[in-house]
Amino acid sequence: RPLEDWWRSAVVYQVYPRSFADADGDGTGDVNGIRARLPYLAELGVDAIWISPWYPSPLLDGGYDVADYRDINPEFGTLADADALITEAHALGLRILIDLVPNHCSWDHPWFKAALAAGKGSPERDLFWFRDSEDGKPPTNWPAAFGGPAWQQIDDGQWYLHLFDISQPDWNWDHPKVIEEFDAILRFWFDRGVDGFRIDVADSMAKDPALPDVPLHNGEPTREKYVGNPFYDQPGVHTIHQRWRAIADEYADTPQGPRVFVAEAWLSPAERLAQYVRPNELHSAFNFDALRAAWDAKELREVIDHTTDNLWAVGAPATWVLSNHDTIRHRTRYGRDRKDALEGAGVVPTDLELGLRRARAAALLEMALPGGAYIYQGDELGLPEVEDLPEDVLDDPTWERSGHTVRGRDGCRVPIPWSGTEPPYGFGAGTKQPWLPQPSDWAGLTAEAQTGDPDSHLSLYKAALKIRREHPALGEGRLVWDTDAPADVLSFTREPGFRCVVNLSDAPVTLPPHQQVLLASEPLTDGVLPVDATVWLEV
Numbered sequence: 001r002p003l004e005d006w007w008r009s010a011v012v013y014q015v016y017p018r019s020f021a022d023a024d025g026d027g028t029g030d031v032n033g034i035r036a037r038l039p040y041l042a043e044l045g046v047d048a049i050w051i052s053p054w055y056p057s058p059l060l061d062g063g064y065d066v067a068d069y070r071d072i073n074p075e076f077g078t079l080a081d082a083d084a085l086i087t088e089a090h091a092l093g094l095r096i097l098i099d100l101v102p103n104h105c106s107w108d109h110p111w112f113k114a115a116l117a118a119g120k121g122s123p124e125r126d127l128f129w130f131r132d133s134e135d136g137k138p139p140t141n142w143p144a145a146f147g148g149p150a151w152q153q154i155d156d157g158q159w160y161l162h163l164f165d166i167s168q169p170d171w172n173w174d175h176p177k178v179i180e181e182f183d184a185i186l187r188f189w190f191d192r193g194v195d196g197f198r199i200d201v202a203d204s205m206a207k208d209p210a211l212p213d214v215p216l217h218n219g220e221p222t223r224e225k226y227v228g229n230p231f232y233d234q235p236g237v238h239t240i241h242q243r244w245r246a247i248a249d250e251y252a253d254t255p256q257g258p259r260v261f262v263a264e265a266w267l268s269p270a271e272r273l274a275q276y277v278r279p280n281e282l283h284s285a286f287n288f289d290a291l292r293a294a295w296d297a298k299e300l301r302e303v304i305d306h307t308t309d310n311l312w313a314v315g316a317p318a319t320w321v322l323s324n325h326d327t328i329r330h331r332t333r334y335g336r337d338r339k340d341a342l343e344g345a346g347v348v349p350t351d352l353e354l355g356l357r358r359a360r361a362a363a364l365l366e367m368a369l370p371g372g373a374y375i376y377q378g379d380e381l382g383l384p385e386v387e388d389l390p391e392d393v394l395d396d397p398t399w400e401r402s403g404h405t406v407r408g409r410d411g412c413r414v415p416i417p418w419s420g421t422e423p424p425y426g427f428g429a430g431t432k433q434p435w436l437p438q439p440s441d442w443a444g445l446t447a448e449a450q451t452g453d454p455d456s457h458l459s460l461y462k463a464a465l466k467i468r469r470e471h472p473a474l475g476e477g478r479l480v481w482d483t484d485a486p487a488d489v490l491s492f493t494r495e496p497g498f499r500c501v502v503n504l505s506d507a508p509v510t511l512p513p514h515q516q517v518l519l520a521s522e523p524l525t526d527g528v529l530p531v532d533a534t535v536w537l538e539v
């Protein structure tokens, strides 16, 4: 594969630094913990790592509240640790993507503190969205993503905009100083050697300056990203992305290869998402339609076709995502009734054995599809959502501050079990327990317990990634559906000589003869593929 295309088929592993590995034993993951596990990631067989925000932050939204874009949170380490991580990862053939959070910062950011201190009408306040209101009500009816209004009033009567938590004031992207600051931040990290950025809420920076209200839905301001929404998917975001693409392209012709962006934008349908990955904008975008799809043949096939049709039309690769730090882990989702799959934790009956079986099948489907693929830390271990975290340890603002009835997003952020038979399972060596408690029944899920067991979830991932690297049909390219597949069976070929069959029906399926099995998510007997299983065939 040519160097300039590395990102078009990369398997990227998401590290949530707080919960990955804790080298200094303070109960919180850190940069040196990631460094210590780089050999594990290289052996797993991924191409790149994306690290969720690691910047100085009060961690009121897990680090998506950035107080300084050019440093490392002291809880996680130092800039020198980050430099060492980048060097060591590159030496192992792993690329490093980091998280850019451009829509908002933390209320601890010095420019926001200066804006508060400088008062009404000051140039400092122009960097954010400060407004007066006449009637004691917020300037618009916009809802915050985490609940409540998107405006917070301060002592002098002005309000500031925060599309997320009150601790996350929105930047004013119409201001040249903000634009230039982010140019400099990109260069700061590109110069340190990072291979790219995941762009947080890539569809939100630009706002309609007229600040119109949003329509009501069931009497409440809508949360829909409808076409024309004043703070999502505004035309101005594309100007920003084009500017960033030009900066990345300045670094393209180096031995390291191109520096790239992946957009986080929860935008459907794929026609809208495709606007973000036109040739002079971001390189790729997470495909959340696949994450949201139920374990259902018709739905999955529609998502696959619709995604590839629209992304390929603008020359972008497709990407496939099953879980991340914001969603209920897919082992748990797939163990539920489809209608309840994305509901809150602890309230829906879940069959975790069924979920694990489907997660195995889904992993082989994901890795056989054309384009790039994402693995969220712990997916490769088959971790379930932790649904019974005690209320007093919950940390996520969608729980704490929003009054939501769901338990927020902590259940997918529980620290990784590495080894041993009881918490902290090798997560940290210190006396302090992990920042979120781990279940007592995870001994069989540790990386250590699964290594060397040929039937483990981890071994399946390793085998799949090895074949994916070696087989000429996998990675980028096209797929052709087999028209004679039985109902509720997804079957496609990829040239040269590769077939993937996923049995989502409720009966076993006899495979066509004369095909060699490369890998299967469940044992096959006499050429029969069981229910909820995937097989890779050499044809």
Ligand code: TEU
Pocket: 061, 064, 065, 101, 145, 164, 200, 201, 264, 266, 325, 326, 327
């Ligand atoms: O998430 C953006 C986003 O749209 C989320 O609100 C998402 O819809 C929700 O979490 C689904 O449950 C990004 C980050 O991934 C998230 O962790 C941050 O909290 C958020 O931005 C604010 O920076």
